[in-house]
Amino acid sequence: MEQTGPIVIAQECITESGDYIGVLTLNKPKALNALDLEMADILLDTLNQWQARDDIACVVLKGAGDKAFCAGGDIVSMYNAMREQEGQIPDFLQQFFKLEYTLDYTIHHYEKPFIVWGSGIVMGGGMGLLCGASHRVVTETSRLAMPEISIGLYPDVGGSYFLPRLPGNVGLFLGLTGGHMNGADALYVGLADHLVAANEFDTMLGELQKQISANGTADEIVTHVLNNLDTPVEKLTSHVSTHRSAIDTWCEGSTTAQVVNNLLNADMGEDKWLLKAQKTLKQGSPITAHLVFEQCRRGATLSLAECFKMEAIMSCRCGESGEFQEGVRALLIDKDLSPKWKYSRVEDVPATVIEHFFTSPWDTHSHPLADIGE
Numbered sequence: 001m002e003q004t005g006p007i008v009i010a011q012e013c014i015t016e017s018g019d020y021i022g023v024l025t026l027n028k029p030k031a032l033n034a035l036d037l038e039m040a041d042i043l044l045d046t047l048n049q050w051q052a053r054d055d056i057a058c059v060v061l062k063g064a065g066d067k068a069f070c071a072g073g074d075i076v077s078m079y080n081a082m083r084e085q086e087g088q089i090p091d092f093l094q095q096f097f098k099l100e101y102t103l104d105y106t107i108h109h110y111e112k113p114f115i116v117w118g119s120g121i122v123m124g125g126g127m128g129l130l131c132g133a134s135h136r137v138v139t140e141t142s143r144l145a146m147p148e149i150s151i152g153l154y155p156d157v158g159g160s161y162f163l164p165r166l167p168g169n170v171g172l173f174l175g176l177t178g179g180h181m182n183g184a185d186a187l188y189v190g191l192a193d194h195l196v197a198a199n200e201f202d203t204m205l206g207e208l209q210k211q212i213s214a215n216g217t218a219d220e221i222v223t224h225v226l227n228n229l230d231t232p233v234e235k236l237t238s239h240v241s242t243h244r245s246a247i248d249t250w251c252e253g254s255t256t257a258q259v260v261n262n263l264l265n266a267d268m269g270e271d272k273w274l275l276k277a278q279k280t281l282k283q284g285s286p287i288t289a290h291l292v293f294e295q296c297r298r299g300a301t302l303s304l305a306e307c308f309k310m311e312a313i314m315s316c317r318c319g320e321s322g323e324f325q326e327g328v329r330a331l332l333i334d335k336d337l338s339p340k341w342k343y344s345r346v347e348d349v350p351a352t353v354i355e356h357f358f359t360s361p362w363d364t365h366s367h368p369l370a371d372i373g374e
Contacts, residue, residue: 017213029065070126108132128157140232147178149284152327160299169251177277184236305373
């Protein structure tokens with residue numbers, strides 16, 4: 001897959017006030033703008049530079065092409081690193097997760113208005129980029145999900161923070177089932193702020209150039225501009241809202257096994273969205289199911305920085321465990337879609353195995369994210 005042009009395009013669009021709007025474009029459309037190490041490095045470096053400049057009024061992040069904002073992280077590179085260092089924490093994974101989580105944390109705490117144009121596919125690592133923005137935009141083409149249960153990972157990139165803070169038990173459900181959300185779902189659960197028509201990007205940028213300045217009112221102007229964009233012609237129905245009561249009931253339980261069995265034994269009728277969610281859970285990694293349950297339980301009372309620090313531990317442990325490697329092999333390498341998970345049922349996974357994923361391989365000072373939140 002040949003890449004043409006820079007993998008991240010950085011532009012400074014001048015406004016009528018003489019200030020600038022920083023526009024960053026993830027430019028790997030053939031790979032659905034999957035985030036790799038070099039892209040994350042460019043994004044973080046550019047954002048830090050723009051943060052320090054008084055003439056940058058706001059920042060916009062989008063993906064090239066119509067299909068995806070960002071479909072996730074570069075898990076093929078992670079697979080290759082796991083193959084090279086089997087049974088260990090691969091150096092590449094530690095480096096990647098440190099940079100990715102630092103980038104996500106930076107977006108959460110950015111001191112200028114930050115717009116993410118989340119049109120098309122927004123999954124995994126793409127959700128990490130979207131969730132921290134001050135102005136999260138979705139469209140009628142948006143498809144959002146945390147589908148890591150299918151590859152033996154878990155919903156990272158801050159999922160430990162934002163999933164348990166969704167309404168009711170929705171976050172646990174989405175993490176366990178990889179359930180896809182449309183724009184209406186994202187608005188309903190609070191993972192998006194604005195639902196607009198997919199063809200409104202140029203209008204948005206033009207209005208921002210006319211109206212915005214760096215004189216302290218930028219946040220209000222961005223909100224005003226986004227509120228006045230055209231909405232999708234066709235009204236979207238929220239799956240999550242429709243099934244919210246059932247989701248909350250199914251996901252009540254004090255153990256992973258209780259919740260998983262509630263979902264697997266539930267009568268989903270002929271609802272395609274629920275049936276797909278149930279099937280994804282059934283075929284997913286039992287280890288991941290435990291990780292999702294536990295990250296939601298622990299993350300509910302942790303700060304954002306503490307969640308990212310916990311996820312750095314979990315993700316690196318996933319890199320040494322073999323489950324993540326097997327999941328990527330089945331989905332993207334051999335493409336047989338038949339992962340050989342270590343355990344066949346959630347009941348079979350020992351508690352000591354799960355606890356190991358939360359046991360740090362580093363002391364406090366050598367933790368790769370020791371400095372965030374300080």
